[in-house]
Amino acid sequence: MDLTTAVQTLVLEALQSGYELDRDSITLETDLGDIGFDSLGLTAVVARAESEYGVEFTSEHILRMYQSMLVADLVNAIETGIAESRAAQGS
Numbered sequence: 001m002d003l004t005t006a007v008q009t010l011v012l013e014a015l016q017s018g019y020e021l022d023r024d025s026i027t028l029e030t031d032l033g034d035i036g037f038d039s040l041g042l043t044a045v046v047a048r049a050e051s052e053y054g055v056e057f058t059s060e061h062i063l064r065m066y067q068s069m070l071v072a073d074l075v076n077a078i079e080t081g082i083a084e085s086r087a088a089q090g091s
Contacts, residue, residue: 003079010052011075014045028072037074042066049078055085 008028015026019035026035042065050056057065061081068074 003082004075007049007079007082008075010049011045011071011078014048015041015071018044026071028070028075030071032068032071032074039066045074045078049082053082053085055082055089057081057085061085 012026012028015021015035015037018041019026019037021035042062046057046062046065058081061077061084065074065077065081068077
């Protein structure tokens, strides 16, 4: 499983459980505003991603994530954060 697929799965599962949504009701094209995405939801996604990938996101990464409009945008922001965090760690 490549990083994109793994991050998509992580985000979709975190949002589905955090917002008690049916598996089919959330996709990469779902508008985060439509599901009530807020700072608590972001915290859950960030904590899960940091734990799973052994990285620590900067405040700039988190701001980009919070400014995401669609689930796909959030996935991209998390992937970017993971890549930049790993590069900073020298991994």
